[in-house]
Every structure is written in structure tokens, then in C-alpha cells.
Amino acid sequence: MTTMLTPELSEQALESFRTALGPDAVITDEDGLREFRDPFAFSTWEDYTAAAVVMPHTVEEIQEIVRIANEHTVRLWTHGAGMNNGYGGPAPRLNGSVILSLRKMNRVLEIDEECAYAVVEPGVRWFDLYDAIQAGGHKLMASIPDLGWGSVIGNTLENGVTYLPTGADMAASCGLEVVLPNGELMRTGMGAMPGNKAWHVYKRSLGPSHDHLFMQSNLGIVTKLGYWLMPYPECYMPLWLRVWKEDDLAPLVETLRQLMLDRTIENVPQIWNTISFASVMSSRALWYEGDDPVPDEVIDKMARELEVGRWMMRFALYGDEAVVDHRFAKIKEAFGQIEGAEVWGAKCAPQDMASLENPHERVQAGVPNLDINQMTGWYGGEEGGHIGFSPVARLTGPDALALRDLIRGLVENEARLDYAAVLIPTNARSFIHITLVIFDTRNEAEARRAYDTSKLLVREAAKAGYGEYRAHLDFMDLAAEQYSFNDHAQMRFTETIKDALDPNGILSPGKQGIWPRVFRENGAGS
Amino acid sequence: MTTMLTPELSEQALESFRTALGPDAVITDEDGLREFRDPFAFSTWEDYTAAAVVMPHTVEEIQEIVRIANEHTVRLWTHGAGMNNGYGGPAPRLNGSVILSLRKMNRVLEIDEECAYAVVEPGVRWFDLYDAIQAGGHKLMASIPDLGWGSVIGNTLENGVTYLPTGADMAASCGLEVVLPNGELMRTGMGAMPGNKAWHVYKRSLGPSHDHLFMQSNLGIVTKLGYWLMPYPECYMPLWLRVWKEDDLAPLVETLRQLMLDRTIENVPQIWNTISFASVMSSRALWYEGDDPVPDEVIDKMARELEVGRWMMRFALYGDEAVVDHRFAKIKEAFGQIEGAEVWGAKCAPQDMASLENPHERVQAGVPNLDINQMTGWYGGEEGGHIGFSPVARLTGPDALALRDLIRGLVENEARLDYAAVLIPTNARSFIHITLVIFDTRNEAEARRAYDTSKLLVREAAKAGYGEYRAHLDFMDLAAEQYSFNDHAQMRFTETIKDALDPNGILSPGKQGIWPRVFRENGAGS
Numbered sequence A, B: 001m002t003t004m005l006t007p008e009l010s011e012q013a014l015e016s017f018r019t020a021l022g023p024d025a026v027i028t029d030e031d032g033l034r035e036f037r038d039p040f041a042f043s044t045w046e047d048y049t050a051a052a053v054v055m056p057h058t059v060e061e062i063q064e065i066v067r068i069a070n071e072h073t074v075r076l077w078t079h080g081a082g083m084n085n086g087y088g089g090p091a092p093r094l095n096g097s098v099i100l101s102l103r104k105m106n107r108v109l110e111i112d113e114e115c116a117y118a119v120v121e122p123g124v125r126w127f128d129l130y131d132a133i134q135a136g137g138h139k140l141m142a143s144i145p146d147l148g149w150g151s152v153i154g155n156t157l158e159n160g161v162t163y164l165p166t167g168a169d170m171a172a173s174c175g176l177e178v179v180l181p182n183g184e185l186m187r188t189g190m191g192a193m194p195g196n197k198a199w200h201v202y203k204r205s206l207g208p209s210h211d212h213l214f215m216q217s218n219l220g221i222v223t224k225l226g227y228w229l230m231p232y233p234e235c236y237m238p239l240w241l242r243v244w245k246e247d248d249l250a251p252l253v254e255t256l257r258q259l260m261l262d263r264t265i266e267n268v269p270q271i272w273n274t275i276s277f278a279s280v281m282s283s284r285a286l287w288y289e290g291d292d293p294v295p296d297e298v299i300d301k302m303a304r305e306l307e308v309g310r311w312m313m314r315f316a317l318y319g320d321e322a323v324v325d326h327r328f329a330k331i332k333e334a335f336g337q338i339e340g341a342e343v344w345g346a347k348c349a350p351q352d353m354a355s356l357e358n359p360h361e362r363v364q365a366g367v368p369n370l371d372i373n374q375m376t377g378w379y380g381g382e383e384g385g386h387i388g389f390s391p392v393a394r395l396t397g398p399d400a401l402a403l404r405d406l407i408r409g410l411v412e413n414e415a416r417l418d419y420a421a422v423l424i425p426t427n428a429r430s431f432i433h434i435t436l437v438i439f440d441t442r443n444e445a446e447a448r449r450a451y452d453t454s455k456l457l458v459r460e461a462a463k464a465g466y467g468e469y470r471a472h473l474d475f476m477d478l479a480a481e482q483y484s485f486n487d488h489a490q491m492r493f494t495e496t497i498k499d500a501l502d503p504n505g506i507l508s509p510g511k512q513g514i515w516p517r518v519f520r521e522n523g524a525g526s
Helices: A011-021 A031-032 A059-072 A124-135 A151-159 A165-170 A246-261 A276-283 A298-303 A321-335 A348-357 A359-363 A369-381 A397-413 A443-464 A471-483 A485-501 A519-521 B011-020 B030-034 B061-071 B124-137 B154-157 B163-168 B245-262 B274-281 B296-305 B322-335 B350-355 B359-363 B370-381 B397-411 B444-463 B473-482 B486-499 B517-521
Strands: A050-054 A074-079 A097-102 A107-111 A117-121 A140-142 A173-179 A185-187 A221-231 A235-243 A270-273 A311-319 A342-345 A384-389 A393-396 A421-427 A430-440 B052-054 B076-079 B096-103 B108-112 B117-120 B140-142 B174-181 B185-187 B221-231 B235-244 B270-273 B311-319 B342-345 B384-389 B392-394 B421-427 B430-440
Touching: A011 A050, A011 A059, A011 B430, A031 A050, A059 A074, A059 A097, A059 A173, A059 A221, A059 B117, A059 B397, A074 B061, A107 A124, A117 A124, A117 A151, A124 A151, A151 A221, A165 A421, A185 A270, A185 B486, A235 A246, A235 A321, A246 A270, A246 A321, A246 A397, A246 A421, A246 B076, A246 B221, A270 A276, A270 B030, A276 A298, A276 A369, A276 A421, A276 A430, A311 A321, A311 A359, A321 A342, A321 B322, A359 A369, A369 A430, A384 A443, A393 A397, A397 A430, A397 A443, A421 B117, A421 B350, A430 A443, A443 A471, A485 A519, A485 B486, B011 B052, B011 B061, B030 B052, B052 B117, B061 B076, B061 B096, B061 B174, B061 B221, B117 B124, B124 B140, B124 B154, B154 B221, B154 B392, B163 B421, B185 B444, B235 B245, B235 B322, B245 B270, B245 B322, B245 B359, B245 B397, B245 B421, B270 B274, B274 B296, B274 B311, B274 B370, B274 B421, B274 B430, B311 B322, B311 B359, B322 B342, B370 B384, B370 B430, B384 B444, B397 B421, B397 B444, B430 B444, B444 B473, B486 B517
Parallel strands: A050 A097, A074 A097, B052 B096, B076 B096
Antiparallel strands: A107 A117, A117 A221, A140 A221, A173 A185, A173 A221, A235 A311, A235 A342, A270 A311, A270 A421, A384 A430, A393 A430, A421 A430, B108 B117, B117 B221, B140 B221, B174 B185, B174 B221, B235 B311, B235 B342, B270 B311, B270 B421, B384 B430, B392 B430, B421 B430
């Protein structure tokens, strides 16, 4: 199959790319390509490797690349500028694909102070957006993820989580420009009207709205995106909550849902378990030498000595100081019902946000950094890696406990690894259970076990009614298969659209389990 | 063209519908059909008339109707249960279509107290949802529109505006069940996984999310929808703001945007001009007998005597009493910068919301009513009608004034009618300018002028960069044509999807300007 569907990348196609983009923008040497592999894959595995990387500078160059790809049946795998760690990195689903890297398209095109939004190209990283906001002297904050090296567009299109109130429900984006699989340029929503100034302020169109079709999909290449910003509040107050018993997760989540439903808490919190916090603050060998998962009594010791509890929540308040004070008191009172729970934090004036010492507190203020990145050193030091397994659940105590028990059981008993979890309520009614399956990438058996367990988790979680919000390259097909209502009606609907828009199947085949017709007829994805 | 594309509805097709649904569920008599015409059309006009109405009770019956429609090439025009006043009512775009009325599917399937949402069928009206919430003793509020007779699903699918914080940015819906044009049943988002309990709490899916494809479109028939509800706040405070000069609209809007961006005001306000308020509270003849538009000095008299000012804004606060008090003081201070501006309101405990005297104040508390419906009696008493012309703009003072000047100029000078406007900021960055082109439906010349002027407005507004959020049947094509970026790339994209999903073109041909291939090839919509 592979040979037929990804024919050797022809010298003719490469020559066309070089002519269109200049020779420096086409990478085919092994060293250059290595950077575009999954950094957490075991080093000798040969899956998910690209044949070349092309790096356009302009929308017109992307259109030309798409034209060449249609002519020569080249499979293009779009990648913005970020890391996608835990989900397969920049690597393509299909061996022999050509990676369309958009990192050279890195201009912040506009920052609108009045209506509080930015317009960015796909190579703009969170660091770049922050710098542009600062350089313009705008008193505006972007809702950002934990690591600042990612691409604003890349993260948004993967439904990635960010943490300011504007990031709640992943609702910060508004209005796209897209190169379609036939090479045509489309602007969505109000942008479909020439000269319409509401492109990035009103999320819909006359007729159906298409922005969400381009998220986690392979239906187009997004070249511009509007991203809503938030004006500086009078007062910012990053907060922490710590509880001491494993099952305190249930009342924590029940209380949190009520505080989010009544909009006392407006941002996107994170609830970390002991192991996940410990993995950022220390390394495993300091605590435990055994090959089996860290036992509960050692976890309790970490909880006490690192002062992170069995669960620790980071969240924040933003607003007029009087409102922040009222809410802080209310939050303390509400969580105070849980025995031993503590809530603390300190108010911060906007001009001091960038100098906060704790990186979590900077993240929630829209100040990007990379400080939380050492997490994957838990097992393997520099060579540590992780796989993200990330199902969605209702934001209720029983769901939180049921999902924890299911995942912890499989991670500890099947993978014989430690259970590292970060629960992220992206809105008041649901949360994503980010499971960090952390392993030593130098240990092939351990790596293999981590991947196998992740796949088992996908299947077992689906049986219990929990589906992934985003899937790792290595089990995109499996994760997508679980969405099987009425003989996979939703996937067949998506495939019908894919085939109509991209008859040659050139854009990101296999992305989130979506395969163009020619691949399905030849048994891909099963 | 019409003959070929909408062949006489065959006796065979009708017989199949009768067999499938029972004879009572198929309406073909003139009296029965009259109810499904646009109530505001001039009585002898023959556009937009249906050949029959079918009324299924179940999803399976809808699937059978779709099967019959595909077999006999019947054009189905879906209608929920509401009025769609100002946009063409329940009438189909294409003469001879069969209206698929969903009003018999009127069950509230679920009210989830814990995660605060309801699941409804398409015939459920706002009144029905409210009653079900009350009957269940739930302390939950639905974000509702001004008139309670509409369908929750119908309004949502038209991107209709509602007014509670959960209705901001039209973001209250989550998770659909849809009968596709081929008769298959699809569930979107997390609902695509059997047994997944996050269907109505998480808005996305693995892979692209399709909910927005079914809004203002003809790609499927929505049979279930999740709708987010809001828990009772400790305190509800409906508020009013009044300003006295026509150009006070600019500082009003500038101040409002800042109060919405910092989330001091969290619901969806309405800003009425004098004429629109007067049309609800009185009739034109009381003020002015002239055939020309009411002059400014008479408008000032109305503003004073009705105590509504030149612009009056309704909005509300919801939350803990301490927060409401703080915000009310802040709002008074902010609008107090506008000379002569007044802000007032009274706090209300949740148990007293249903007995508030002012219907606007009940609407913003989720208590449905029909009291505002007499607006269209301004010219014609019982026989008054209106056309909605509703462009979107940035929520800025200059945009508000520019759009007002453009629309007022054309309405007064071309239609020789009065300028009735309600501006609705559906989020902190944009507003919809609802223009109520009010006329006497008994006066054919006046009706004709109202329609002609609306079309002129569509064209002139587009030249200035303002596009409609929703279009009247009579100028859907024209409004859609204005979205012409790159030779109508967005519409051609939608058409590609339409043709792939609905090759026979049976679902709502012409809806928001979207015509199936066979019609386009025969020149429809141009």
C-alpha cells in the first residue's frame, strides 16, 4: 500500500518546489529532516518520517506548493511552528509525506487595541505575539498555553488549551484565511465580504460558519487567524488550592463546577496530581528506586515535602480589586468545606505580571515561558519523553474519580509507570484529563509499553464513554474509530467533505483518522 | 426554470407521505397552507408558497420523509416551530416546496441540573422549555429571545440572538443530532461516541467539529440539541440607560465596549432608538400625521414624553449582591461621563423574576413572553409588518454612527419610512444593527417600497463593508452575493459541501443563498 499511495517523491516535484521557493526553502538532508521527527519516539523507529520539508514565506508560495502537490500527487503534512509534544511532534502520519512548515510566515499582521484582538500568520509563536503586544505598548493579554514556543495558529487549530478567561471553551479565535486543497484562497465569516471590518470580531457568517472545519482537520491550510485579547484588569490574582487526600478530587471538582458555572472563576484552571507536579520540580530517583509504580506512601511523602498535596489546582482571578477580594473570600469559604484544603495567592498589579517568579503565575497572565518543560525528565533526564492521552469528561466528582481509577489502574498495572495527571476544565461543564505517560525514550521496552498502554487506554476509556479531545499520531486512527455512533456516521460525513474538497488527497492524509478516498479504498487507517 | 426544478408535487409522493405519517400529518388544503406563508407579505403576492406541509412526530418519520423526497425529488423546506418574523416567516424560498414542520416534535428530553443544560427536540418553544424547567423545580435559567413563541432549535440554527450571559456570542448550544440529506442519522461532537456523556458539555470532537455547519444552512435536519442553562444568581438587576442626543450613541457604544471587554456587563444588551421604543408603546398616528418620516423635533417630543430618550439601552447584572453593587456603581460612573445620561434599575431576588412587570426585564431573566410583539402596529395596526435588515459591525462609536447614517438616510429618503433601530452587541467586539423596516401590509405601494429599500440597504451597506448576519427570504441571494471575496470563494466552498452531501438537492434549496447544483446550472439565485 505505502508504495502506491506515497510514491517516491519525484525529483521533478522537488525541482518544482525548489523553483517555486528557492533551494534553501526545500530540505531533504537527513540532519535537516531529523528536526521534524517526533522527539519522543524511540530513536530507531522508522514510522512517521518525512521525505522533505518545504518552507514558504508567503500565501502565494503556499498556493504554488499546493498546485505542485496536486500535479505530482505529493502528500503535504502541514505544521505551524510549535512542538506538539506528546502528540507526535511535527512528524507526518504518513511516511514519505512532505512537511509544509509555516515557521517562516511569522508576522503579527495587526494588533487592534480598540476591539482587543491580534491577526497572526501561522509561524507566529506565543513569544512573538507577546513581544509584539509589548512593543506596541498595548495593555492587552493573550490567553496562552504552558509553553511559549508553540504557534498561535497551530495550537488553536489543534483545539489546544490556553488559560486566560478569553481562552475558556477554546473560544479566542475569530475569522480565518485558508488555502484550500485546490489552491484557492478563502476567507471565512465576515472576511468573506471584501472590506468588511468585522472579520475578526464576529464569529459567524451569513450562512454556515466554517472556522471549526479547519480545526484538527486536513481540509485546508490556515494562513491568517484573528485571536481575541483581554485588556489588563485592575487586579490579577493567581491562586493555588491544595488538598491532601486522593479522593478529595471529587469535592474539589464539585465545588469548582459551581464556582465556574456562576462565573466566580472565569479562567481555565489546571488540577495537577502529586506525580505530575513532582515531575516538574524533581526527578523520580530522588524519591523511589523501584521498578514498580511509586506507591501511595511515597506519593504522600512527595505531597508533604514538595508541599503540593495529592491534588493542587492553579487558577486565577482578574478584575476590579473589589470584585477580586469578594471572589477570593468566596472561594476560600467554598473549598474550606474540604478537610485540610488550603487556598492562597497574592494580588498583582498588571505592570508586575511579567516579573512574577512562578512560571504558572506568568502563564495565567499571558507571559510566555518554557519553565514547565522539564516534566519529561522524570524517568530519563534529558532523554525523557511523554505521550499525551487526553479524554474528555463531565466536570463532576463521580466522573473525575471514575476516569482517574480507570487510567491510574491501566498506567500502573499495564505500563508499570507512574500516574501523572493534569485535569483541565476548559469550560464550567467539562474537563480534559491530560494523562502524561512519561517514559525513558532510551529504553525501548519501556517506550513500547508506554505506547501499548496508551492504546489500551483509548479503547478502555471509550468503553466507559470517554473520548479523546486530541490524539497522538500513533493512535489517531484508533481514537477516531471510537467515535462510532451509527456506523461511524460523523467520520463518514467528514470523509464525504474531504473527498469533495481534496479529490487528490494531498493534504495531511490520516490527520485525526481522516483519510482521503484513495487511502480508504486501499485499507489505510484500519 | 421553476417547472423543471420543482415539478408538480406528484400524487404518488403525497401518497407516500400519507402512508408514512398518517393522513392528518400531511396538509395540502389552502387554509392549512396559509398559516405557513409570510404574514408580512402583501396579501396577493404569490412568492414563497408551499405545495404541502408534512408534520413528523419522530426522527424515524423524518428519515422516511427524506427517503421519499430523494425518491420523488421533493424539495423540503425545514421549519421548527417559530415565527421568523421579519425574515420571511415559515415560508419556503422556492415555490412548490414541501414544508417539513417539526412542531409536533416538542419534547424536552432532558434537563441536567448538575451540568446546567437541556436537550430539546426542534418543536420545543421557549415557553415549553421554561415550563419544563419550572415543572422540574430547577433553579436554572435559559437565555431566551424577545418573543417566547419561537423554537429553541429554530432560533439557535438561525444564529438568533438571546440575552442572558450564556447567550453571549450565541454560544449556548452544544451537541447536535442531525438527519443528513441521505436520511442517515449523525450525532456531532462527543455524541459521535456511543454512550459518551460529554455530548452536551464539550463543544468539539476529535477531528473537525460540525455543529456550525448546520446553522443558517441546508445541510441537514437537526433533531436534537443541547442548550446550556445558567444557575440562578444570588441577585438579578435589570438596568436601563437613557441618553438624550442622537449622537450620544457614539460615547454610549465606546463606554459599553469597555464595560463588556472587562466583563462588567456579561449579558447581551439592546440599544433602542426612540422610534423603535415608541412603536412598542404607542402608535404613529398619536405623534405625527405626515407621510414623510417623523422629523427630529417630533422624535425629541416622543423621547421626552415616553421617557425613552433618543437611545435607551436595556441590560442586566447577575451575580453575588456585592459584585452587582460594585458593578452598578461602576456603570453609573462610566456612563455618567455622557451629558444627561441616566442609569437606573432595581435588584430582584430570583424567586421574584417571573413577576417583574416589565417584559424586557422578564426576558433578561429567561422568563418568556410576547409583550414586545405589538411593535409592527406602528403604521398599520393589526395589519402592520416589518422587514429585518440586520448588518454586523465593530462595536465602536464611529461604526455605530456610520451605519446609523447610512441606514437612516436610505430608510427615510428612499422608503420614506421611519428609522426604527435596535443595536445588539452579541459580544464585546461587535454588534448587529437590527433595522425594523416597518410598514402597513395593506398598502401595496408602501410594502413594495419597504422591500425595495431593504435590498438597496443590502447593497449600500456591503459597499461600506457591513454584511447581514441573517437575511430575509426575499433577498437571501442578494445578501449572500455580497460575500464575494475571491470570486465568492466561501459560497463555492459551501456549495461543494452541499453537492457532496445532498446530490439530489432536496433540502431547503436557496436557504441563505445556497442552491444545489441542479439549480445553479439553471440559473437560480442570480
